Amino acid sequence: MNFISILMGSKSDYEIMKHCADTFEKFNVKYELVVSSAHRSPERTKIYIKEAEEKGAVAFIAAAGMAAHLAGAVAASTTKPVIGVPMKGGAMDGMDAMLSTVQMPAGMPVGTVALGRSGAVNAAYLAMQILAITDKELSTKLKEDRIVQAKKVESDSKDVEV
Ligand code: RP5
Numbered sequence: 001m002n003f004i005s006i007l008m009g010s011k012s013d014y015e016i017m018k019h020c021a022d023t024f025e026k027f028n029v030k031y032e033l034v035v036s037s038a039h040r041s042p043e044r045t046k047i048y049i050k051e052a053e054e055k056g057a058v059a060f061i062a063a064a065g066m067a068a069h070l071a072g073a074v075a076a077s078t079t080k081p082v083i084g085v086p087m088k089g090g091a092m093d094g095m096d097a098m099l100s101t102v103q104m105p106a107g108m109p110v111g112t113v114a115l116g117r118s119g120a121v122n123a124a125y126l127a128m129q130i131l132a133i134t135d136k137e138l139s140t141k142l143k144e145d146r147i148v149q150a151k152k153v154e155s156d157s158k159d160v161e162v
Contacts, residue, residue, distance in 0.1 A: 002135075003030035004127045005057040007045070007074060009037045009064035013087050017063050019117045020085070023124035027141055029131065031124075032057070038064065038073035045070070049077045059083065059130050061123045062110075066090040068097035071110040081130055083123045084110040 004024065008017050017033070024031040032052065036045040049060070060078060063085035064070035071084030084101035088094035094115040102112040111126060113119040125142075132139040 001030065001056045002058050002131065003032055003056055004059055004061060004124075004131070005049075005052045006031055006033040006061045007048070007063070007070060008033070008035050009039075009062075009068075009070045009087070011035050012089075013063045013065065016087060016117060016120050017085065018120075020061060020063075020120040020124045023121050024128075027124075027128060027138065027145075029124075029128055029138065036070075038069040039067070042073070045073055046077055049074060053078060053080065059127045061085060061127060063087055063120070063123075064101070065094070065097045068100040071101050071112070072104055072108070075104065075108050075110050081127075082110050083126055084112045085119050085123045086112065086115055088115055 006017060006020060008014060021031060021033055034048060036048050038045060057080060059081040060074050061083045062071035062074045065087030066089065068086055071082055075082040086094055086097035086101045090096040098115060101110060104110045113122045128138060128142060132142055
């Protein structure tokens, strides 16, 4: 069973990451969401990644704030694509987490998305685009979604045009 695995460093990350889960729900894409920390539960994280891969995880999404090592720790344990979502809340209001998530050494990529709701949603979209390489139905849904987005821009414009 192909699915996308979402890890969060803390339950406190859920407020933002629910937007990621909601996006998968909207497209009827299978996902799993767990709390597991690079620092507070390193063994759990490692074991979970192995089990998730065995169950059919195609890609991992890892959300963390502050030192934000989770995405890097996940990348260290898998060769599946890893998408990092930096969380706000640290001393630099997320800029710290963003730099920590994005600055991976060569050969250990973490595809890093933006802070906040947009990043959480885009993590789901990016993961779905990976799934859509081999899933024609999902690929069609993503193309239809682009049309919906373009139409919304037009109708939004009509609301304010003078
Ligand atoms: C990170 O530390 C978590 O991902 C979270 O963003 C941040 C704070 O965690 P809590 O203290 O709220 O559990 O590891």
